[in-house]
Amino acid sequence: MSSREVRNLSIPEGLNQERVDAALSRLLGLSRNVIVGLIESGEISKLGKPIGKSDRVITGDQIEVLMPAAKGEAKLVATPIDGLKVVYDDEYLIVIDKPVGIAAHPSPGWQGATVVGAIFAAGYQLATSGAAERQGVVHRLDVGTSGLMVVAKNEIAYSHLKDQFRERTVSKVYHALVQGHMDPTVGTIDAPIDRHPKEDYRFAVVANGKPSITHYKTLEAFPAVTLLEIELETGRTHQIRVHFAALHHPLVGDLTYGSDPVLAQKLTITRPWLHAKQLAFTHPGSGERLSFNAEYPEDLTRSLALLSDLAR
Numbered sequence: 001m002s003s004r005e006v007r008n009l010s011i012p013e014g015l016n017q018e019r020v021d022a023a024l025s026r027l028l029g030l031s032r033n034v035i036v037g038l039i040e041s042g043e044i045s046k047l048g049k050p051i052g053k054s055d056r057v058i059t060g061d062q063i064e065v066l067m068p069a070a071k072g073e074a075k076l077v078a079t080p081i082d083g084l085k086v087v088y089d090d091e092y093l094i095v096i097d098k099p100v101g102i103a104a105h106p107s108p109g110w111q112g113a114t115v116v117g118a119i120f121a122a123g124y125q126l127a128t129s130g131a132a133e134r135q136g137v138v139h140r141l142d143v144g145t146s147g148l149m150v151v152a153k154n155e156i157a158y159s160h161l162k163d164q165f166r167e168r169t170v171s172k173v174y175h176a177l178v179q180g181h182m183d184p185t186v187g188t189i190d191a192p193i194d195r196h197p198k199e200d201y202r203f204a205v206v207a208n209g210k211p212s213i214t215h216y217k218t219l220e221a222f223p224a225v226t227l228l229e230i231e232l233e234t235g236r237t238h239q240i241r242v243h244f245a246a247l248h249h250p251l252v253g254d255l256t257y258g259s260d261p262v263l264a265q266k267l268t269i270t271r272p273w274l275h276a277k278q279l280a281f282t283h284p285g286s287g288e289r290l291s292f293n294a295e296y297p298e299d300l301t302r303s304l305a306l307l308s309d310l311a312r
Contacts, residue, residue, distance in 0.1 A: 007128055011061040012156040014163060020044070020055045024065065026162060027155060034068060079117035086122075087148065087292050092157040092285050094124060095150045097294045100271055104140035104149065115149060126151060127158040138162050139170075139235060147174070147276025148294045152284075160284035165235065171280040174230045175219070175296070176240060177273035177303070178249040179260060181226050185218040189243040193236045202256060203238045205246045212236045214243045222307045224263065225252055229277075241272060252303070266310075267303040275300055 007028070015023040021035045024044070028035070038044050039053045043066035057063070085097035098104075098115055105116045116135060119126060126136035136152040138161040152158035164170045192209030196202040213233035220227045226249075230240055238257075244250060245257035253259055253269035264270070280291040296304070 005067045007065045007067055009063045009065065009128065010155055011057045011059055011063065012159045013059045014156070014159040015057060016059040017056050019053075020051055020057050020063075021053055023057045024063065026159060028065065028067075030068070038065065038068065079113040080121040081113050081118040084118050084122060085294075087294070088290070089124075090153075090285075092154060092283065093150055093152055093161070094119060095148060095279065095290075095292055098141055098146055098149050098276070100144060100146045100297065100299070103143050105137050112143075115151065119151060125153055127154050139165055139172075141276055142238070142272075142274075144271035145274045145276060146294075146297050146300070148279040148292055149276070150279060150281065157284040161281065164281050168233060169282065171278065171291075172232045172235070172276065173278035174232070174240060175275050175277045176228050176230055176244070177252045177300075178226050178228055178244050179224065179252060179263065180249045181221055182216065182218055182228065182247075182249060185221075187216060189214040189216070189247065191243060191246060193239060193242050203236070203242045205242060210234075210236055212239050212243065214239060223310065225307065227304070240274060267306050269299065269303050271299075273300060273303065 009027055011023060015026065021032045021039065024030070024035045025032045035044070036053050039051060042050045044051050045064050046061055051063070081099065081102060086094060087097055088095040096115065101112065102118070103112060103114045105114050116126065116137060128135055136158060138150065138152055138158060141147060141149055150161060152161055190213050191205040192207065193203050193212040194206045194209035196204040197206065211234060215231045215233065216228045218226055219229050232239060241251055241254055241257050245254070250257045250259045252267060252273040253264040254272035255261055255264070275296055276294065278291065278293050280289065282288070283290050
């Protein structure tokens with residue numbers, strides 16, 4: 001008997017008349033090649049009949065998918081988190097203020113708590129789109145980054161929010177404390193990013209990397225460090241950390257990308273000083289523009305107070 005998961009999907013309005021391989025790729029977080037393979041082996045059906053790889057889907061179509069065997073050991077486990085901050089909640093989506101030390105979703109090798117697991121533990125229902133262990137996740141924050149995340153509760157919200165992130169209509173504003181002083185104080189970093197050529201746990205600015213654009217402005221300059229407001233035009237893994245490290249202004253506390261450990265110790269920072277401060281997007285149901293703001297957590301507030309004391 002197969003232990004593979006069966007997914008039942010309802011095609012949302014935003015995917016009406018899409019080719020089935022493209023639509024399911026977006027809904028399930030699988031590559032189109034994988035989807036085509038499932039279609040060719042008869043593991044995707046509509047109303048009990050196998051679907052063709054060139055077929056187009058219609059809003060409301062009920063599609064059954066026998067998912068491919070899971071790889072690795074990533075499993076979704078309900079993991080309650082004390083003090084999980086729910087900033088907004090309705091039938092379409094949930095916005096949370098993620099604490100530091102929590103992963104967005106399970107992944108092989110990660111043993112700690114996750115946002116998705118915490119949301120399940122709190123009794124919320126999430127979209128089934130995306131890989132099984134990251135249901136509803138339309139964007140991620142690093143384990144060491146605190147701040148705002150939106151997670152989809154249904155397929156309409158998932159598809160709509162994914163479109164907004166892809167089309168860059170979501171506003172993502174971060175605050176970061178970097179070493180040194182930026183010159184110019186306001187600017188744009190346009191430098192391609194991909195995996196580091198020698199150390200695959202890191203990313204780097206590389207000539208043939210993916211286009212990556214970061215906008216910044218100085219909020220306050222302290223001796224030896226600067227508080228920045230940063231807006232992402234693209235959303236590459238570790239983008240902020242990589243871009244500022246490449247300019248020799250690594251984030252305070254970011255030892256992976258060259259931060260001074262002595263400075264981090266003085267400021268009692270044990271993770272990259274980075275906070276997802278503001279998040280704005282269009283509501284998938286009402287069309288209203290929603291905007292959220294998250295205050296700094298205690299460790300970042302404490303470090304700023306220490307900086308003010310040192311500056312006196």
